[in-house]
Each structure stands twice: as structure tokens, then as C-alpha cells.
Amino acid sequence: MPDYLLMKRAILVGAGGMGQTWADVLNHHDQVQIAAWVDTDFSRASDAIQAKNLIDTKPYGSLKEAIKAESADFVVDVTIPEAHCSVTVEALRSGLPVLGEKPMAASMEQAKQMVAASEESGKLYMVSQSRRYDRMLIAYREALRENGTLGILNVDFYLGPHFGGFRDEMESPLILDMAIHTFDQARFLSGSKPLAAYCYESNPHWSWMKGAGCATAIFEMSDGLVFNYRGSWVAEGCLTSWEGEWRGVGERGTALWDGHNAIRSEEVLAGDGEFFRPVRSRNLEAPPEILEGIRGSLGEFLEALESGSTPQGECHDNILSLAMVFACMKSSREKRRVEISELI
Ligand SMILES: NC(=O)c1ccc[n+]([C@@H]2O[C@H](COP(=O)([O-])OP(=O)(O)OC[C@H]3O[C@@H](n4cnc5c(N)ncnc54)[C@H](O)[C@@H]3O)[C@@H](O)[C@H]2O)c1
Numbered sequence: 001m002p003d004y005l006l007m008k009r010a011i012l013v014g015a016g017g018m019g020q021t022w023a024d025v026l027n028h029h030d031q032v033q034i035a036a037w038v039d040t041d042f043s044r045a046s047d048a049i050q051a052k053n054l055i056d057t058k059p060y061g062s063l064k065e066a067i068k069a070e071s072a073d074f075v076v077d078v079t080i081p082e083a084h085c086s087v088t089v090e091a092l093r094s095g096l097p098v099l100g101e102k103p104m105a106a107s108m109e110q111a112k113q114m115v116a117a118s119e120e121s122g123k124l125y126m127v128s129q130s131r132r133y134d135r136m137l138i139a140y141r142e143a144l145r146e147n148g149t150l151g152i153l154n155v156d157f158y159l160g161p162h163f164g165g166f167r168d169e170m171e172s173p174l175i176l177d178m179a180i181h182t183f184d185q186a187r188f189l190s191g192s193k194p195l196a197a198y199c200y201e202s203n204p205h206w207s208w209m210k211g212a213g214c215a216t217a218i219f220e221m222s223d224g225l226v227f228n229y230r231g232s233w234v235a236e237g238c239l240t241s242w243e244g245e246w247r248g249v250g251e252r253g254t255a256l257w258d259g260h261n262a263i264r265s266e267e268v269l270a271g272d273g274e275f276f277r278p279v280r281s282r283n284l285e286a287p288p289e290i291l292e293g294i295r296g297s298l299g300e301f302l303e304a305l306e307s308g309s310t311p312q313g314e315c316h317d318n319i320l321s322l323a324m325v326f327a328c329m330k331s332s333r334e335k336r337r338v339e340i341s342e343l344i
Pocket of ligand 1: 079
């Protein structure tokens with residue numbers, strides 16, 4: 001079959017910072033053609049098409065128009081979180097599967113509407129949690145598994161980015177815009193489901209953000225796991241990586257990951273009568289290369305369209321990561337333990 005018949009035609013929605021990155025990745029994929037680029041700010045879409053010299057791509061000011069004019073195979077939603085629900089529901093109801101940016105939605109009510117639209121249309125809605133596609137994260141998950149059932153999972157996330165713009169105005173910038181990645185990574189690493197959250201948000205006097213630049217959260221997870229999160233987006237000096245610094249304690253040992261390259265794992269040896277039992281360092285194999293970041297999520301989405309498999313980030317699963325975010329915000333505002341079942 002000629003290659004052009006295998007090409008899938010995408011409608012890309014959103015021509016902001018992340019939309020530009022998606023355009024590059026879609027454009028370089030040998031089985032994808034960007035049929036349309038949509039932005040409510042039409043000139044952004046048309047300027048971007050010109051700047052990137054996408055000669056086969058047409059600009060549109062609304063998704064409705066683009067769907068009507070183009071025969072497309074799927075939609076990639078890279079709009080602001082407040083628009084994810086309307087864009088995704090419109091695409092699904094028009095019979096198009098959707099690969100959408102995180103966070104799934106700006107509220108749990110919207111997220112539930114999106115899941116319902118996927119069920120009613122029978123079309124796939126997958127959220128791109130790009131930080132899952134990281135070979136070191138996958139290697140760290142293996143290291144944790146080797147230490148048996150996980151009981152404690154801790155992460156420290158300390159960065160001081162001076163973004164300016166919408167994040168500096170948000171009420172919960174760290175929890176809503178960033179911690180969704182870290183919470184989703186905790187689910188990926190542990191395989192456990194979130195059950196309840198306790199969270200305290202704060203903002204130190206030197207903070208350049210209006211809302212809470214810091215948060216501390218404890219999650220009760222299934223299988224007896226406790227996941228502890230400590231984070232700040234207004235911490236200067238001695239920064240952690242964007243993946244955070246992790247400690248996972250299992251029944252047979254502990255594994256650490258600095259979020260960059262260093263994974264350290266120690267397994268306890270049988271040593272009756274010792275105060276601290278002796279341990280042995282584990283040797284970790286170099287992790288295999290994978291398609292990382294949004295290239296990875298695009299690959300998994302296309303594979304799911306082809307084979308009918310359920311990808312990571314499928315909306316019924318991803319809504320649990322979003323629920324961790326909203327449980328934290330509720331807990332911090334109402335100063336109480338919040339069960340995930342209150343939100344889903
Ligand atoms: N995975 C990552 O690492 C990562 C990094 C950055 C951003 N993101 C996510 O990507 C998304 C976009 O972020 P950004 O930084 O590009 O934002 P942005 O504000 O730069 O761009 C968003 C664009 O969407 C357009 N838009 C808004 N509503 C629309 C609608 N209904 N229809 C069509 N266009 C609409 C806006 O005009 C704007 O051009 C967000 O959900 C963000 O959280 C993910």
C-alpha cells in the first residue's frame with residue numbers, strides 16, 4: 001500500500017508554546033500529516049503554519065470549522081486546561097479520537113463529562129502524561145519492584161522557575177500545573193490507586209507567585225502504600241530535577257532516584273541478631289532507549305488506534321491522577337482528609 005494511504009491526518013488545536021512543540025513532533029512522524037491547525041486566535045495558527053513552512057496544513061479559528069472542512073483521523077488538544085473539555089467533547093462527538101495535553105480538565109465535573117463523551121462515542125480519549133515516557137523512570141520502577149511490596153514512596157520537588165504569566169496568578173500553581181505529573185508518576189511507579197489525600201498548601205513571604213507556591217501532601221494508596229509529596233516552585237538554590245527526588249521503601253530494601261541518572265538500590269541480607277541488618281547494593285542494568293516525552297505518548301496513541309489496545313493515560317485511568325490534584329486542593333482549603341471517592 002502506498003505510504004500516503006497509511007498517513008493519519010491530525011487536527012492540532014492550540015498554537016501556543018506547547019502547540020509549537022507538538023507541531024514539530026507530529027510533523028516529523030512518518031505516519032502523520034497535520035491537516036489543520038486551529039487556534040481561537042486565528043493569526044497564531046496561520047503565523048505558526050507559515051513559520052514552520054507546513055505547506056499541507058490549513059489554519060482555522062475554530063475546531064468545528066476544521067472538522068467540517070477536513071477529513072481527519074484524530075485531534076491533538078494542546079489548548080489551555082479550561083478549554084480541554086469543550087475541545088475534547090466536540091471532537092469525540094464528531095467521531096474523532098483525542099490525544100490531549102495534561103491536566104485532563106480544569107475541574108472534576110468537566111473531566112467526568114469528557115469520560116462520558118468517550119464512552120458514548122466509543123472513541124479513545126488519551127491524556128498525554130509525557131513524563132511517563134522516561135527510560136530512567138522505567139528503570140526506577142524496576143528497581144522498586146525488585147525490593148518487593150512497596151510501603152513508603154517519598155518525593156521531594158524543589159525548583160524556583162520564574163515563569164511570569166498565568167502560573168504566577170493561579171491559586172494553586174504547583175499542585176494544579178505541575179504536581180499532576182509527579183502524582184501520575186507515583187501511580188506509574190507503584191501501580192497503586194489513590195484512596196485519600198491530606199494536603200497543606202503555603203506560600204513563603206519571598207514568593208513571587210500569588211497563589212500557593214509550596215505544598216506538602218500525604219496520600220493513602222491501595223496495597224497499604226503511603227505516598228509523601230513535598231514540593232515548592234519558589235525554592236532558590238540546591239534544585240531538584242523536574243522529575244523530583246525519590247525514595248521508595250519496600251519489604252526487602254530501598255531504592256533512590258535523583259530524577260536524573262543516579263538510581264541506587266540496597267537489598268537487605270538475612271542477618272539475624274544484627275541491630276541494622278546488612279545490605280547489598282544492587283547492580284542496575286542500563287535502561288534501553290525508548291521514545292521519550294510526547295514522542296512516546298504519540299507513539300502509544302497511534303499504536304492504540306491501530307490495535308485497539310488501551311494506552312497509558314486513557315481517560316478512565318488518567319482521571320485518577322487528576323483526582324489526586326483536586327483532592328489536594330479540597331483538603332488544603334477545607335483542612336481535612338479527602339477521600340478520592342468523594343470526587344469520582
Ligand atoms: N507535557 C508538558 O510537559 C507540558 C508543558 C507545557 C504545557 N503543557 C500543557 O499544554 C497545554 C497548553 O500549554 P501552553 O503552554 O501551550 O499554553 P499557551 O497559553 O501558550 O497556548 C494555548 C493556546 O490555546 C489557544 N486556545 C485556547 N482556547 C482554545 C480553544 N477553545 N480552541 C482553540 N484554541 C484555543 C490559545 O489561544 C493559545 O494560543 C496546557 O494544558 C499545559 O498544561 C504541557
